Amino acid sequence: xxxxxxxxxxxxxxxxxxxxxxxxxxxxxxxxxxxxxxxxxxxxxxxxxxxxxxxxxxxxxxxxxxxxxxxxxxxxxxxxxxxxxxxxxxxxxxxxxxxxxxxxxxxxxxxxxxxxxxxxxxxxxxxxxxxxxxxxxxxxxxxxxxxxxxxxxxxxxxxxxxxxxxxxxxxxxxxxxxxxxxxxxxxxxxxxxxxxxxxxxxxxxxxxxxxxxxxxxxxxxxxxxxxxxxxxxxxxxxxxxxxxxxxxxxxxxxxxxxxxxxxxxxxxxxxxxxxxxxxxxxxxxxxxxxxxxxxxxxxxxxxxxxxxxxxxxxxxxxxxxxxxx
Amino acid sequence: xxxxxxxxxxxxxxxxxxxxxxxxxxxxxxxxxxxxxxxxxxxxxxxxxxxxxxxxxxxxxxxxxxxxxxxxxxxxxxxxxxxxxxxxxxxxxxxxxxxxxxxxxxxxxxxxxxxxxxxxxxxxxxxxxxxxxxxxxxxxxxxxxxxxxxxxxxxxxxxxxxxxxxxxxxxx
Numbered sequence: 004x005x006x007x008x009x010x011x012x013x014x015x016x017x018x019x020x021x022x023x024x025x026x027x028x029x030x031x032x033x034x035x036x037x038x039x040x041x042x043x044x045x046x047x048x049x050x051x052x053x054x055x056x057x058x059x060x061x062x063x064x065x066x067x068x069x070x071x072x073x074x075x076x077x078x079x080x081x082x083x084x085x086x087x088x089x090x091x092x093x094x095x096x097x098x099x100x101x102x103x104x105x106x107x108x109x110x111x112x113x114x115x116x117x118x119x120x121x122x123x124x125x126x127x128x129x130x131x132x133x134x135x136x137x138x139x140x141x142x143x144x145x146x147x148x149x150x151x152x153x154x155x156x157x158x159x160x161x162x163x164x165x166x167x168x169x170x171x172x173x174x175x176x177x178x179x180x181x182x183x184x185x186x187x188x189x190x191x192x193x194x195x196x197x198x199x200x201x202x203x204x205x206x207x208x209x210x211x212x213x214x215x216x217x218x219x220x221x222x223x224x225x226x227x228x229x230x231x232x233x234x235x236x237x238x239x240x241x242x243x244x245x246x247x248x249x250x251x252x253x254x255x256x257x258x259x260x261x262x263x264x265x266x267x268x269x270x271x272x273x274x275x276x277x278x279x280x281x282x283x284x285x286x287x288x289x290x291x292x293x294x295x296x297x298x299x300x301x302x303x304x305x306x307x308x309x310x311x312x313x314x315x316x317x318x319x320x321x322x323x324x325x326x327x328x
Numbered sequence: 329x330x331x332x333x334x335x336x337x338x339x340x341x342x343x344x345x346x347x348x349x350x351x352x353x354x355x356x357x358x359x360x361x362x363x364x365x366x367x368x369x370x371x372x373x374x375x376x377x378x379x380x381x382x383x384x385x386x387x388x389x390x391x392x393x394x395x396x397x398x399x400x401x402x403x404x405x406x407x408x409x410x411x412x413x414x415x416x417x418x419x420x421x422x423x424x425x426x427x428x429x430x431x432x433x434x435x436x437x438x439x440x441x442x443x444x445x446x447x448x449x450x451x452x453x454x455x456x457x458x459x460x461x462x463x464x465x466x467x468x469x470x471x472x473x474x475x476x477x478x479x480x481x482x483x484x485x486x487x488x489x490x491x492x493x494x495x496x497x498x499x500x
Binding site for chain 1: 392394395396400401404405407408409410411412413419441442444445446447
Protein backbone atom coordinates (compact mmCIF):
# COMPACT_ATOMS: atom_id res chain seq x y z
CA UNK A 4 0.00 0.00 0.00
CA UNK A 5 1.41 3.38 -1.04
CA UNK A 6 0.63 6.37 1.10
CA UNK A 7 1.53 9.96 0.33
CA UNK A 8 1.83 10.65 4.01
CA UNK A 9 0.98 8.78 7.15
CA UNK A 10 -2.30 10.62 7.59
CA UNK A 11 -3.55 10.28 4.01
CA UNK A 12 -4.62 7.16 2.15
CA UNK A 13 -3.41 6.25 -1.35
CA UNK A 14 -6.11 8.47 -2.85
CA UNK A 15 -5.13 11.49 -0.78
CA UNK A 16 -8.08 11.31 1.59
CA UNK A 17 -7.68 11.86 5.29
CA UNK A 18 -7.27 8.51 7.07
CA UNK A 19 -5.79 9.75 10.36
CA UNK A 20 -5.62 13.29 11.72
CA UNK A 21 -2.24 13.64 13.37
CA UNK A 22 -1.13 17.16 12.53
CA UNK A 23 -2.22 20.18 10.51
CA UNK A 24 1.13 20.10 8.71
CA UNK A 25 0.68 18.65 5.24
CA UNK A 26 -3.05 19.35 5.02
CA UNK A 27 -4.00 21.26 1.90
CA UNK A 28 -6.03 24.43 2.18
CA UNK A 29 -9.02 22.75 0.50
CA UNK A 30 -8.88 19.86 2.97
CA UNK A 31 -9.11 22.27 5.89
CA UNK A 32 -11.96 24.14 4.19
CA UNK A 33 -13.82 20.84 3.60
CA UNK A 34 -13.54 19.99 7.31
CA UNK A 35 -14.84 23.45 8.28
CA UNK A 36 -17.72 23.19 5.78
CA UNK A 37 -18.72 19.75 7.06
CA UNK A 38 -18.56 21.02 10.64
CA UNK A 39 -20.92 23.84 9.65
CA UNK A 40 -23.53 21.23 8.72
CA UNK A 41 -23.08 19.47 12.06
CA UNK A 42 -23.78 22.68 14.00
CA UNK A 43 -27.49 22.47 13.15
CA UNK A 44 -27.63 18.92 14.54
CA UNK A 45 -27.00 20.37 18.00
CA UNK A 46 -30.12 22.56 17.73
CA UNK A 47 -32.56 19.75 17.02
CA UNK A 48 -34.82 17.67 19.21
CA UNK A 49 -32.65 14.59 18.53
CA UNK A 50 -29.02 15.73 18.65
CA UNK A 51 -27.74 12.66 16.85
CA UNK A 52 -27.15 11.48 13.31
CA UNK A 53 -26.73 7.80 12.40
CA UNK A 54 -23.45 8.15 10.45
CA UNK A 55 -21.17 6.07 12.69
CA UNK A 56 -23.72 3.50 13.92
CA UNK A 57 -21.93 0.29 14.68
CA UNK A 58 -18.50 1.92 14.86
CA UNK A 59 -16.50 1.90 18.07
CA UNK A 60 -14.38 4.86 19.14
CA UNK A 61 -11.81 4.50 21.92
CA UNK A 62 -10.58 7.51 23.82
CA UNK A 63 -7.02 6.82 24.94
CA UNK A 64 -6.09 9.68 27.22
CA UNK A 65 -2.72 9.28 28.85
CA UNK A 66 -2.89 12.84 30.10
CA UNK A 67 -5.58 14.68 32.02
CA UNK A 68 -8.18 16.52 29.98
CA UNK A 69 -11.76 17.60 30.57
CA UNK A 70 -12.81 19.75 27.64
CA UNK A 71 -11.13 17.77 24.88
CA UNK A 72 -12.09 14.37 26.24
CA UNK A 73 -15.70 15.42 26.83
CA UNK A 74 -16.17 17.05 23.43
CA UNK A 75 -14.63 14.04 21.65
CA UNK A 76 -16.96 11.78 23.57
CA UNK A 77 -20.00 13.94 22.79
CA UNK A 78 -18.98 14.17 19.13
CA UNK A 79 -18.72 10.38 18.85
CA UNK A 80 -22.06 9.91 20.60
CA UNK A 81 -23.79 12.47 18.37
CA UNK A 82 -22.54 10.44 15.40
CA UNK A 83 -24.13 7.34 17.02
CA UNK A 84 -20.78 5.59 17.57
CA UNK A 85 -20.12 3.51 20.67
CA UNK A 86 -17.49 5.13 22.85
CA UNK A 87 -15.02 3.60 25.25
CA UNK A 88 -12.77 5.47 27.58
CA UNK A 89 -9.70 3.65 28.73
CA UNK A 90 -8.54 4.88 32.05
CA UNK A 91 -4.83 4.60 31.56
CA UNK A 92 -3.85 4.89 35.20
CA UNK A 93 -5.76 1.76 36.16
CA UNK A 94 -5.27 -0.19 32.93
CA UNK A 95 -2.72 -2.78 31.95
CA UNK A 96 -0.03 -0.29 30.96
CA UNK A 97 0.78 0.05 34.64
CA UNK A 98 0.96 -3.76 34.82
CA UNK A 99 3.75 -3.63 32.27
CA UNK A 100 1.76 -4.37 29.12
CA UNK A 101 3.24 -2.40 26.27
CA UNK A 102 1.23 0.31 24.53
CA UNK A 103 1.24 -1.59 21.24
CA UNK A 104 0.07 -4.82 22.90
CA UNK A 105 -2.81 -2.91 24.39
CA UNK A 106 -3.69 -1.44 20.97
CA UNK A 107 -3.69 -4.83 19.29
CA UNK A 108 -6.01 -6.13 21.99
CA UNK A 109 -8.38 -3.23 21.37
CA UNK A 110 -8.24 -3.91 17.64
CA UNK A 111 -9.11 -7.55 18.32
CA UNK A 112 -12.27 -6.19 19.96
CA UNK A 113 -13.14 -4.55 16.61
CA UNK A 114 -12.53 -0.96 17.55
CA UNK A 115 -12.48 1.48 14.63
CA UNK A 116 -10.91 4.66 15.95
CA UNK A 117 -8.39 5.70 18.57
CA UNK A 118 -8.46 9.24 19.89
CA UNK A 119 -5.09 9.70 21.54
CA UNK A 120 -3.74 12.21 24.00
CA UNK A 121 -0.24 11.67 25.30
CA UNK A 122 2.45 13.71 27.04
CA UNK A 123 5.08 12.60 24.50
CA UNK A 124 5.39 14.28 21.12
CA UNK A 125 4.86 11.74 18.35
CA UNK A 126 2.71 9.30 20.37
CA UNK A 127 -0.24 9.47 17.95
CA UNK A 128 2.08 9.01 14.96
CA UNK A 129 3.58 5.92 16.57
CA UNK A 130 0.13 4.46 17.13
CA UNK A 131 -1.01 5.33 13.59
CA UNK A 132 1.99 3.47 12.17
CA UNK A 133 1.04 0.28 13.98
CA UNK A 134 -2.76 0.05 13.79
CA UNK A 135 -4.68 -2.20 11.40
CA UNK A 136 -5.47 -0.56 8.04
CA UNK A 137 -9.16 0.04 8.82
CA UNK A 138 -8.44 1.87 12.10
CA UNK A 139 -8.23 5.67 12.17
CA UNK A 140 -6.20 7.62 14.71
CA UNK A 141 -6.98 11.16 15.83
CA UNK A 142 -4.34 13.12 17.69
CA UNK A 143 -5.97 14.86 20.66
CA UNK A 144 -2.68 16.46 21.70
CA UNK A 145 0.83 15.02 21.83
CA UNK A 146 3.45 16.64 24.05
CA UNK A 147 4.35 20.07 22.75
CA UNK A 148 3.98 18.91 19.14
CA UNK A 149 0.42 19.22 17.83
CA UNK A 150 -3.25 19.54 18.72
CA UNK A 151 -4.89 19.57 15.30
CA UNK A 152 -8.57 19.47 16.29
CA UNK A 153 -8.06 22.45 18.60
CA UNK A 154 -6.57 24.43 15.71
CA UNK A 155 -9.43 23.39 13.42
CA UNK A 156 -12.09 24.45 15.90
CA UNK A 157 -10.29 27.75 16.29
CA UNK A 158 -10.28 28.20 12.49
CA UNK A 159 -13.98 27.37 12.50
CA UNK A 160 -14.66 29.96 15.21
CA UNK A 161 -12.61 32.62 13.39
CA UNK A 162 -14.39 31.92 10.10
CA UNK A 163 -17.80 32.21 11.75
CA UNK A 164 -16.89 35.66 13.10
CA UNK A 165 -14.66 37.05 10.38
CA UNK A 166 -15.60 35.23 7.17
CA UNK A 167 -12.42 35.45 5.13
CA UNK A 168 -8.91 34.64 6.41
CA UNK A 169 -6.92 36.64 3.86
CA UNK A 170 -7.41 40.15 5.32
CA UNK A 171 -6.88 39.14 8.95
CA UNK A 172 -4.17 40.09 11.41
CA UNK A 173 -3.91 37.42 14.09
CA UNK A 174 -1.90 37.62 17.32
CA UNK A 175 -1.06 34.48 19.28
CA UNK A 176 0.04 35.59 22.73
CA UNK A 177 1.77 33.63 25.45
CA UNK A 178 3.67 30.43 25.95
CA UNK A 179 4.45 29.57 22.32
CA UNK A 180 7.40 27.35 23.28
CA UNK A 181 5.51 24.71 25.23
CA UNK A 182 2.25 24.94 23.31
CA UNK A 183 1.12 22.23 20.90
CA UNK A 184 -1.88 24.44 20.20
CA UNK A 185 0.42 27.23 18.99
CA UNK A 186 2.19 24.96 16.52
CA UNK A 187 -1.05 23.66 15.06
CA UNK A 188 -2.51 27.18 14.94
CA UNK A 189 0.52 28.52 13.06
CA UNK A 190 0.27 25.77 10.42
CA UNK A 191 -3.49 26.25 10.04
CA UNK A 192 -3.39 30.05 9.82
CA UNK A 193 -0.52 30.13 7.33
CA UNK A 194 -2.19 27.43 5.19
CA UNK A 195 -5.41 29.45 5.16
CA UNK A 196 -3.38 32.52 4.24
CA UNK A 197 -3.93 35.21 6.87
CA UNK A 198 -2.23 38.48 5.92
CA UNK A 199 -0.30 38.85 9.20
CA UNK A 200 0.45 36.33 11.92
CA UNK A 201 2.24 37.52 15.05
CA UNK A 202 3.49 35.47 17.95
CA UNK A 203 3.82 37.57 21.06
CA UNK A 204 5.87 36.36 24.04
CA UNK A 205 9.02 36.94 26.07
CA UNK A 206 12.20 35.55 24.47
CA UNK A 207 12.23 32.59 26.86
CA UNK A 208 8.80 31.40 25.65
CA UNK A 209 9.53 31.60 21.90
CA UNK A 210 10.86 28.42 20.27
CA UNK A 211 13.99 28.61 18.14
CA UNK A 212 13.57 29.37 14.42
CA UNK A 213 9.84 29.97 14.72
CA UNK A 214 10.15 32.70 12.04
CA UNK A 215 10.76 30.00 9.45
CA UNK A 216 7.08 28.99 9.87
CA UNK A 217 6.03 32.38 8.49
CA UNK A 218 5.27 34.33 11.65
CA UNK A 219 6.45 37.69 12.99
CA UNK A 220 7.95 37.46 16.45
CA UNK A 221 6.97 40.36 18.72
CA UNK A 222 8.18 40.75 22.28
CA UNK A 223 6.11 43.79 23.17
CA UNK A 224 2.43 43.06 23.92
CA UNK A 225 1.22 46.53 22.85
CA UNK A 226 2.89 46.22 19.46
CA UNK A 227 1.59 42.68 19.10
CA UNK A 228 -2.02 43.62 19.79
CA UNK A 229 -2.18 46.83 17.76
CA UNK A 230 -4.72 46.49 14.93
CA UNK A 231 -5.30 42.76 15.49
CA UNK A 232 -8.59 41.19 14.32
CA UNK A 233 -8.11 38.04 16.36
CA UNK A 234 -6.27 37.67 19.67
CA UNK A 235 -5.52 34.10 20.75
CA UNK A 236 -4.27 33.83 24.32
CA UNK A 237 -2.40 30.70 25.34
CA UNK A 238 -2.32 29.12 28.75
CA UNK A 239 0.87 29.61 30.70
CA UNK A 240 1.99 25.98 30.93
CA UNK A 241 3.31 26.10 34.45
CA UNK A 242 3.58 22.33 34.70
CA UNK A 243 5.76 22.09 31.60
CA UNK A 244 8.24 24.71 32.69
CA UNK A 245 11.59 23.72 34.00
CA UNK A 246 13.74 26.22 35.78
CA UNK A 247 13.24 29.94 35.96
CA UNK A 248 11.93 31.00 32.57
CA UNK A 249 9.72 33.59 34.19
CA UNK A 250 10.14 35.86 37.17
CA UNK A 251 6.65 35.41 38.64
CA UNK A 252 3.04 34.99 37.58
CA UNK A 253 2.21 38.50 38.75
CA UNK A 254 5.01 39.99 36.70
CA UNK A 255 3.99 37.90 33.69
CA UNK A 256 0.45 39.27 34.00
CA UNK A 257 1.66 42.83 34.20
CA UNK A 258 3.74 42.42 31.00
CA UNK A 259 1.82 39.86 28.91
CA UNK A 260 -1.60 39.55 30.55
CA UNK A 261 -4.57 40.60 28.41
CA UNK A 262 -6.51 43.33 30.23
CA UNK A 263 -9.33 45.52 28.90
CA UNK A 264 -6.86 48.35 28.53
CA UNK A 265 -4.50 46.24 26.39
CA UNK A 266 -7.35 44.78 24.35
CA UNK A 267 -8.37 48.33 23.38
CA UNK A 268 -5.23 48.42 21.20
CA UNK A 269 -6.68 45.72 18.93
CA UNK A 270 -9.44 46.48 16.40
CA UNK A 271 -12.74 47.42 18.10
CA UNK A 272 -14.39 44.27 16.73
CA UNK A 273 -11.48 41.97 17.58
CA UNK A 274 -12.38 38.61 19.08
CA UNK A 275 -10.54 37.05 22.03
CA UNK A 276 -9.89 33.32 22.07
CA UNK A 277 -8.31 30.88 24.51
CA UNK A 278 -8.04 27.08 24.18
CA UNK A 279 -8.58 26.62 27.93
CA UNK A 280 -8.17 25.92 30.71
CA UNK A 281 -7.80 29.60 31.60
CA UNK A 282 -5.41 30.87 34.27
CA UNK A 283 -7.40 33.91 35.32
CA UNK A 284 -5.15 36.74 36.36
CA UNK A 285 -2.09 35.07 34.80
CA UNK A 286 -2.47 35.34 31.02
CA UNK A 287 -5.91 36.93 30.89
CA UNK A 288 -8.02 39.16 33.14
CA UNK A 289 -11.40 37.79 34.16
CA UNK A 290 -13.11 40.88 32.77
CA UNK A 291 -11.70 40.05 29.31
CA UNK A 292 -12.28 36.29 29.51
CA UNK A 293 -15.93 36.92 30.41
CA UNK A 294 -16.24 40.11 28.34
CA UNK A 295 -18.21 40.97 25.20
CA UNK A 296 -15.31 40.25 22.83
CA UNK A 297 -14.58 36.81 24.28
CA UNK A 298 -15.63 33.79 22.18
CA UNK A 299 -14.00 31.29 24.52
CA UNK A 300 -17.15 29.31 25.36
CA UNK A 301 -18.18 29.32 21.72
CA UNK A 302 -14.87 27.62 20.93
CA UNK A 303 -15.93 24.80 23.24
CA UNK A 304 -19.31 24.26 21.56
CA UNK A 305 -17.76 24.54 18.10
CA UNK A 306 -15.33 21.83 19.16
CA UNK A 307 -18.13 19.26 19.10
CA UNK A 308 -19.14 20.00 15.49
CA UNK A 309 -15.53 20.14 14.29
CA UNK A 310 -14.69 16.83 15.96
CA UNK A 311 -17.82 15.29 14.44
CA UNK A 312 -16.57 16.42 11.04
CA UNK A 313 -13.08 15.00 11.55
CA UNK A 314 -14.38 11.68 12.88
CA UNK A 315 -16.92 11.17 10.11
CA UNK A 316 -14.49 12.18 7.38
CA UNK A 317 -11.68 9.89 8.55
CA UNK A 318 -13.92 6.90 9.31
CA UNK A 319 -16.26 7.49 6.40
CA UNK A 320 -13.91 6.75 3.59
CA UNK A 321 -14.60 4.15 1.01
CA UNK A 322 -11.90 1.51 1.46
CA UNK A 323 -9.14 2.03 -1.06
CA UNK A 324 -7.87 -0.90 -3.11
CA UNK A 325 -5.88 -3.42 -1.14
CA UNK A 326 -7.22 -2.04 2.11
CA UNK A 327 -9.52 -4.12 4.25
CA UNK A 328 -12.94 -2.62 4.98
CA UNK B 329 -24.75 15.94 -24.38
CA UNK B 330 -27.80 13.95 -23.32
CA UNK B 331 -31.00 14.62 -25.19
CA UNK B 332 -33.43 16.72 -23.14
CA UNK B 333 -36.78 15.00 -22.80
CA UNK B 334 -38.68 18.10 -21.78
CA UNK B 335 -38.79 21.68 -22.97
CA UNK B 336 -38.65 24.52 -20.51
CA UNK B 337 -42.40 25.19 -20.91
CA UNK B 338 -43.20 21.55 -20.26
CA UNK B 339 -41.41 21.55 -16.90
CA UNK B 340 -43.11 24.73 -15.77
CA UNK B 341 -46.41 23.18 -16.86
CA UNK B 342 -45.63 19.98 -14.92
CA UNK B 343 -44.87 22.00 -11.80
CA UNK B 344 -48.09 24.02 -12.18
CA UNK B 345 -50.06 20.76 -12.33
CA UNK B 346 -48.22 19.52 -9.25
CA UNK B 347 -49.07 22.75 -7.44
CA UNK B 348 -52.77 22.40 -8.35
CA UNK B 349 -52.77 18.80 -7.17
CA UNK B 350 -51.02 19.74 -3.91
CA UNK B 351 -53.38 22.67 -3.30
CA UNK B 352 -56.48 20.51 -3.56
CA UNK B 353 -54.93 17.84 -1.35
CA UNK B 354 -53.99 20.32 1.36
CA UNK B 355 -57.43 21.94 1.19
CA UNK B 356 -59.19 18.58 1.39
CA UNK B 357 -57.10 17.71 4.45
CA UNK B 358 -57.77 21.19 5.93
CA UNK B 359 -54.05 21.87 6.29
CA UNK B 360 -53.32 25.55 6.90
CA UNK B 361 -49.67 25.92 7.83
CA UNK B 362 -47.92 23.23 5.81
CA UNK B 363 -44.14 23.29 5.86
CA UNK B 364 -42.59 22.57 2.48
CA UNK B 365 -39.15 20.94 2.57
CA UNK B 366 -36.98 20.44 -0.50
CA UNK B 367 -34.23 17.81 -0.68
CA UNK B 368 -30.86 19.12 -1.89
CA UNK B 369 -30.21 19.89 -4.70
CA UNK B 370 -32.76 19.11 -7.41
CA UNK B 371 -35.66 18.72 -4.99
CA UNK B 372 -34.98 22.18 -3.63
CA UNK B 373 -35.20 23.71 -7.12
CA UNK B 374 -38.63 22.13 -7.64
CA UNK B 375 -39.72 23.06 -4.11
CA UNK B 376 -38.80 26.74 -4.66
CA UNK B 377 -41.18 26.91 -7.62
CA UNK B 378 -43.97 25.00 -5.87
CA UNK B 379 -43.58 27.19 -2.79
CA UNK B 380 -44.08 30.35 -4.88
CA UNK B 381 -47.02 28.92 -6.83
CA UNK B 382 -48.81 27.82 -3.66
CA UNK B 383 -48.03 31.06 -1.82
CA UNK B 384 -47.21 29.16 1.38
CA UNK B 385 -46.82 31.27 4.51
CA UNK B 386 -44.03 29.26 6.10
CA UNK B 387 -40.58 29.77 4.64
CA UNK B 388 -39.17 26.88 2.63
CA UNK B 389 -37.12 24.26 4.47
CA UNK B 390 -34.11 22.49 3.00
CA UNK B 391 -32.73 19.07 3.78
CA UNK B 392 -29.31 17.62 3.00
CA UNK B 393 -29.56 13.89 3.68
CA UNK B 394 -25.78 13.19 3.58
CA UNK B 395 -25.68 12.28 7.29
CA UNK B 396 -28.51 9.77 6.81
CA UNK B 397 -27.40 7.89 3.71
CA UNK B 398 -27.43 4.10 4.00
CA UNK B 399 -24.34 3.76 1.80
CA UNK B 400 -22.05 5.89 4.01
CA UNK B 401 -19.76 2.98 4.89
CA UNK B 402 -19.38 2.13 1.19
CA UNK B 403 -18.93 5.54 -0.41
CA UNK B 404 -17.88 7.71 2.53
CA UNK B 405 -18.64 11.27 3.41
CA UNK B 406 -20.12 13.57 0.81
CA UNK B 407 -17.56 16.39 0.69
CA UNK B 408 -20.18 18.94 -0.38
CA UNK B 409 -22.67 18.49 2.43
CA UNK B 410 -24.78 21.58 3.15
CA UNK B 411 -26.55 22.40 6.39
CA UNK B 412 -30.18 21.33 6.69
CA UNK B 413 -32.43 24.26 7.56
CA UNK B 414 -35.97 24.02 8.84
CA UNK B 415 -37.49 27.44 9.61
CA UNK B 416 -40.05 26.16 12.13
CA UNK B 417 -40.58 23.09 14.29
CA UNK B 418 -41.83 20.02 12.41
CA UNK B 419 -43.64 18.75 15.50
CA UNK B 420 -47.37 18.25 14.79
CA UNK B 421 -47.01 20.00 11.44
CA UNK B 422 -48.00 18.80 7.97
CA UNK B 423 -44.84 18.43 5.88
CA UNK B 424 -44.73 18.54 2.09
CA UNK B 425 -41.51 16.77 1.14
CA UNK B 426 -40.27 17.55 -2.39
CA UNK B 427 -37.67 15.72 -4.47
CA UNK B 428 -36.78 15.74 -8.15
CA UNK B 429 -36.77 12.04 -9.09
CA UNK B 430 -38.18 9.11 -7.11
CA UNK B 431 -36.18 6.00 -8.00
CA UNK B 432 -35.09 3.45 -5.36
CA UNK B 433 -36.81 5.25 -2.48
CA UNK B 434 -33.64 5.33 -0.38
CA UNK B 435 -33.28 9.12 -0.49
CA UNK B 436 -36.86 9.52 0.79
CA UNK B 437 -36.27 7.03 3.59
CA UNK B 438 -33.16 8.99 4.64
CA UNK B 439 -35.07 12.28 4.43
CA UNK B 440 -37.91 10.95 6.59
CA UNK B 441 -35.42 9.64 9.15
CA UNK B 442 -33.82 13.07 9.31
CA UNK B 443 -37.19 14.87 9.58
CA UNK B 444 -38.16 12.70 12.55
CA UNK B 445 -34.98 13.74 14.36
CA UNK B 446 -36.36 17.29 14.28
CA UNK B 447 -39.64 16.19 15.86
CA UNK B 448 -42.80 14.20 15.15
CA UNK B 449 -44.66 15.57 12.13
CA UNK B 450 -48.44 15.31 11.90
CA UNK B 451 -48.16 13.94 8.35
CA UNK B 452 -45.83 13.88 5.37
CA UNK B 453 -46.95 14.30 1.76
CA UNK B 454 -44.39 13.38 -0.89
CA UNK B 455 -44.26 15.33 -4.15
CA UNK B 456 -41.80 14.48 -6.94
CA UNK B 457 -41.24 16.00 -10.36
CA UNK B 458 -40.54 12.61 -11.90
CA UNK B 459 -40.91 9.00 -10.86
CA UNK B 460 -39.45 5.93 -12.49
CA UNK B 461 -39.35 2.18 -11.96
CA UNK B 462 -36.74 0.56 -9.72
CA UNK B 463 -38.19 0.98 -6.24
CA UNK B 464 -36.24 -0.94 -3.59
CA UNK B 465 -38.36 0.25 -0.65
CA UNK B 466 -42.13 0.47 -0.15
CA UNK B 467 -42.26 4.24 -0.76
CA UNK B 468 -44.68 5.96 -3.17
CA UNK B 469 -45.23 9.58 -4.05
CA UNK B 470 -48.56 11.35 -3.47
CA UNK B 471 -48.04 13.93 -6.18
CA UNK B 472 -46.11 13.09 -9.37
CA UNK B 473 -45.26 15.45 -12.23
CA UNK B 474 -44.44 12.80 -14.80
CA UNK B 475 -43.83 9.07 -14.95
CA UNK B 476 -40.85 7.69 -16.91
CA UNK B 477 -40.53 4.21 -18.38
CA UNK B 478 -36.80 3.59 -18.50
CA UNK B 479 -34.53 0.77 -19.52
CA UNK B 480 -32.29 -0.95 -17.01
CA UNK B 481 -29.29 1.27 -17.71
CA UNK B 482 -31.12 4.54 -18.20
CA UNK B 483 -31.42 7.33 -15.68
CA UNK B 484 -33.45 10.51 -15.69
CA UNK B 485 -31.64 13.59 -14.41
CA UNK B 486 -32.78 17.09 -13.54
CA UNK B 487 -30.43 19.96 -14.32
CA UNK B 488 -30.97 23.53 -13.17
CA UNK B 489 -31.74 25.76 -11.49
CA UNK B 490 -32.26 28.00 -14.57
CA UNK B 491 -33.66 26.58 -16.71
CA UNK B 492 -34.88 23.31 -15.25
CA UNK B 493 -34.41 20.46 -17.69
CA UNK B 494 -34.99 16.71 -17.50
CA UNK B 495 -32.68 14.47 -19.53
CA UNK B 496 -32.34 10.73 -19.96
CA UNK B 497 -28.76 9.52 -19.65
CA UNK B 498 -27.18 6.10 -20.18
CA UNK B 499 -25.59 4.81 -17.01
CA UNK B 500 -22.34 2.89 -17.48
